[in-house]
Amino acid sequence: xxxxxxxxxxxxxxxxxxxxxxxxxxxxxxxxxxxxxxxxxxxxxxxxxxxxxxxxxxxxxxxxxxxxxxxxxxxxxxxxxxxxxxxxxxxxxxxxxxxxxxxxxxxxxxxxxxxxxxxxxxxxxxxxxxxxxxxxxxxxxxxxxxxxxxxxxxxxxxxxxxxxxxxxxxxxxxxxxxxxxxxxxxxxxxxxxxxxxxxxxxxxxxxxxxxxxxxxxxxxxxxxxxxxxxxxxxxxxxxxxxxxxxxxxxxxxxxxxxxxxxxxxxxxxxxxxxxxxxxxxxxxxxxxxxxxxxxxxxxxxxxxxxxxxxxxxxxxxxxxxxxxxxxxxxxxxxxxxxxxxxxxxxxxxxxxxxxxxxxxxxxxxxxxxxxxxxxxxxxxxxxxxxxxxxxxxxxxxxxxxxxxxxxxxxxxxxxxxxxxxxxxxxxxxxxxxxxxxxxxxxxxxxxxxxx
Ligand code: HEM
Numbered sequence: 254x255x256x257x258x259x260x261x262x263x264x265x266x267x268x269x270x271x272x273x274x275x276x277x278x279x280x281x282x283x284x285x286x287x288x289x290x291x292x293x294x295x296x297x298x299x300x301x302x303x304x305x306x307x308x309x310x311x312x313x314x315x316x317x318x319x320x321x322x323x324x325x326x327x328x329x330x331x332x333x334x335x336x337x338x339x340x341x342x343x344x345x346x347x348x349x350x351x352x353x354x355x356x357x358x359x360x361x362x363x364x365x366x367x368x369x370x371x372x373x374x375x376x377x378x379x380x381x382x383x384x385x386x387x388x389x390x391x392x393x394x395x396x397x398x399x400x401x402x403x404x405x406x407x408x409x410x411x412x413x414x415x416x417x418x419x420x421x422x423x424x425x426x427x428x429x430x431x432x433x434x435x436x437x438x439x440x441x442x443x444x445x446x447x448x449x450x451x452x453x454x455x456x457x458x459x460x461x462x463x464x465x466x467x468x469x470x471x472x473x474x475x476x477x478x479x480x481x482x483x484x485x486x487x488x489x490x491x492x493x494x495x496x497x498x499x500x501x502x503x504x505x506x507x508x509x510x511x512x513x514x515x516x517x518x519x520x521x522x523x524x525x526x527x528x529x530x531x532x533x534x535x536x537x538x539x540x541x542x543x544x545x546x547x548x549x550x551x552x553x554x555x556x557x558x559x560x561x562x563x564x565x566x567x568x569x570x571x572x573x574x575x576x577x578x579x580x581x582x583x584x585x586x587x588x589x590x591x592x593x594x595x596x597x598x599x600x601x602x603x604x605x606x607x608x609x610x611x612x613x614x615x616x617x618x619x620x621x622x623x624x625x626x627x628x629x630x631x632x633x634x635x636x637x638x639x640x641x642x643x644x645x646x647x648x649x650x651x652x653x654x655x656x657x658x659x660x661x662x663x664x665x666x667x668x669x670x671x672x673x674x675x676x677x678x679x680x681x682x683x684x685x686x687x688x689x690x691x692x693x694x695x696x697x698x699x700x701x702x703x704x
Contacts, residue, residue, distance in 0.1 A: 264591035267311055268297040272304035279305055283682045286575060290314055290604040300590040308338075310597045313587060316605045316635035321587040322579050322598060323635070323642040328353065329585035330598060332645060335578035338597055343436035343460045346501065347508020349645060356644065362497065363505065366485045367648055373551045374480050375413050376655045380548025382412050383663050392668060392698050397691035399522050402660075406518045407433070409656065410510050415467070416474070416481035429466055432459035436507075437515055437684055460507070467503045482509060513649055513656075515685045516573040520657050522692055523567040525664065527618045529672030529694050534563060534620065539665050547663060554658045562620035564657055565630070568639035570618065573685055575603035577641060602638050611636045670694045 270293060272278040281289045282305070290312075293301060299318040302311050313319050322330045331352045336344070344350060351359055365371075386405040390396075407430045439456035448454045471487070478484035483506050490496045497505065528535045541559045542549070554560075577600040584594045592598065607615045611632045612622070622629040630637040640647035647653070672694050680686040 263589075264586050265589055267300050267302045267590050267592065269302040269309070270297060270304075278303050286603060286682050287607055290601055294604065298590075300587050300592070305597075305599070308597060310599050311581075311592050312599050312601055314601045314604050315608060316611070316633045316638075318587055319600045319602060319605060319638065320635040320642070322577075322600045323638070323645075325643055327583075327585055329581050329583050329592075329594075330579040331582045332356070332579060334580035334582070335597060338580070339578050340436075340439065343439055343456050344508050344511055345460075346504040347511070348505060348648065349508065349512065358491075359497075359501070359505075360644070360648065362489050362491055363486070363648060365489050366482060367652060369551070371485065372651055372655060375482070375652060376551045376554065376659065377548075378413050378480065379409060379656055379659055382409050383660055384547060387663055387667055390668075390696075392696040394695045395693045396670075396696035398525050398694055398696075399518070399688050399691045402521050402525075403515075403518045403687075404430075405660070406514050406521070406656075410514045412481075414482040414506060414510055414513070415470075416479045416483055425466070429463065432462040432466075433507075433510055433514070435459035436463070437511055439684070463507050464503055467506055468499070471499055471502060482506070509649070512647075513652065515687075517653055517656050517660075519571060519573040519685060519687060520564065520567060520653070521660050521664075522688065523571045524563055524657070524661055525670065525694065526672055526676070526678060526688075526692060527567060527570075528563065528661075528665075529670045530674050530676065531618065532671075534559075535665060538563065538661070542662050542665070545662070547666060549659070549662065551655055554655050554662075557658055557662070559620075560658045560661060561654075562623050563661075564654065565623045565637070566618060566620040569606045569612075569630075569637055570616075571680065571686055572603050572606060572639040574639070574641070575682070575686060576601055602641070605633075605636055605638065608636075667699055668696050669699045670696045 270278065272281075278289060293303065293312060294314045299315045300311065300313060302309055304310075313322055333341075333350045333352050336350050341350070348356070348359055348363060383405070386408055390401060408426075411426055411429065435452075435455040436459045439452050444451045445453050447457050449458070467483070470483075474484050475487045478488055483502070486497060486502045486505055488496070528538070537559050538557075541557055545553050579598040579600060581592050581594050581596045581598060585592050605611070609615050612629060621627060635642060640650045672692075678688045678692060679690060681689040
């Protein structure tokens with residue numbers, strides 16, 4: 254035996270939990286993902302197998318196992334064939350679905366669209382757009398937070414990313430928004446066939462509409478660029494002067510819309526929930542931002558430390574991307590367990606955020622745990638990872654921070670709201686998590702103090 258064969262034969266096989274045919278453990282996950290992961294981790298350990306949407310998946314649970322896939326030392330874990338299994342036809346060739354050299358080349362180019370001066374320009378465009386969106390809100394005792402925020406962030410994304418209304422005829426942006434929502438909703442569809450009326454069928458039709466819409470406007474974006482992300486992507490050039498082809502620009506814009514929209518919505522929704530139940534934190538945030546204008550700039554937003562604490566805690570409690578998908582392109586090993594080539598892998602970030610081995614009283618809303626004198630997240634390099642890690646770490650992290658803070662700042666200025674301390678959100682995990690009841694709150698206009 255060679256030493257390589259010796260090492261391989263010392264590896265354990267991953268234990269397997271068997272589930273129902275076709276759906277496997279999908280329904281147990283969708284009903285209560287933390288419960289399902291806890292049971293899996295307790296019974297089978299950090300690396301195990303399960304029947305899940307689309308076949309057998311290897312689950313990596315807990316920060317040590319997740320870190321192995323994220324750092325990806327032997328380049329065994331690939332994104333494209335992993336995410337492709339869940340959202341492939343709808344987010345085809347988005348940056349997150351590219352791998353290795355090709356991913357590296359596109360990411361280097363796209364980083365130019367997220368430099369500080371660019372972010373400052375996007376932030377300047379976001380402020381007034383948020384104000385205009387919130388002007389249309391109708392406060393009331395049963396205000397549905399989630400759909401209102403979803404509409405707001407989708408409008409922001411279409412304006413800041415695509416250059417917005419000047420692109421489209423009246424009513425067209427709504428169609429684009431609907432197409433896009435259909436694409437996101439398809440992730441955990443059980444029927445995965447192009448049948449009209451099914452979630453999968455609607456998503457395929459949505460993708461066609463998005464490609465057609467963006468393709469139609471591409472030439473004018475190249476000829477008359479604005480400050481929007483679509484124009485910026487058209488103009489990107491590497492050191493040899495080459496840029497992205499038309500198809501790639503369209504595919505990156507579609508992916509960025511998805512990456513930016515639901516994730517920010519979920520973050521602000523969770524923040525509204527916990528700020529609604531904790532008036533002391535509402536007041537602390539208001540006091541911190543009391544001297545700022547309605548539309549602060551990027552530097553001013555960066556200084557809002559209490560906003561940061563609340564955002565981090567909400568991203569811990571409800572990470573908008575709870576699970577990452579990968580597929581092994583060669584045999585590898587995680588924590589002494591062999592994972593064969595070609596295996597679908599779920600990197601279960603969410604569970605690591607709730608493990609009581611790492612977080613004291615993990616279900617408690619306690620933003621101070623991220624404050625400099627406590628820094629509970631330092632307990633493990635990978636204990637808190639809502640933005641992922643390694644070469645695919647979120648490219649829009651700073652953009653997301655600015656957008657979320659701007660929205661919460663304006664909400665705190667304009668409104669007072671309350672959520673019962675014993676309100677329990679029933680999150681729907683069919684795709685990214687969202688409150689199934691829309692998260693109703695008692696929303697009231699607030700006497701505005703002059704800035
Ligand atoms: C709170 C909001 C957000 C969260 C929690 C979040 C989370 C994530 C996570 C976990 C990944 C890693 C996926 C993986 O490794 O498979 C990721 C990737 C990515 N995100 Fe975000 N995201 C957020 C907002 C945004 C925004 C606003 C943008 C764009 C403006 C964005 C653009 C991207 C891109 C382009 C990637 C792919 C990076 C790559 O593969 O190199 N994200 N995000």
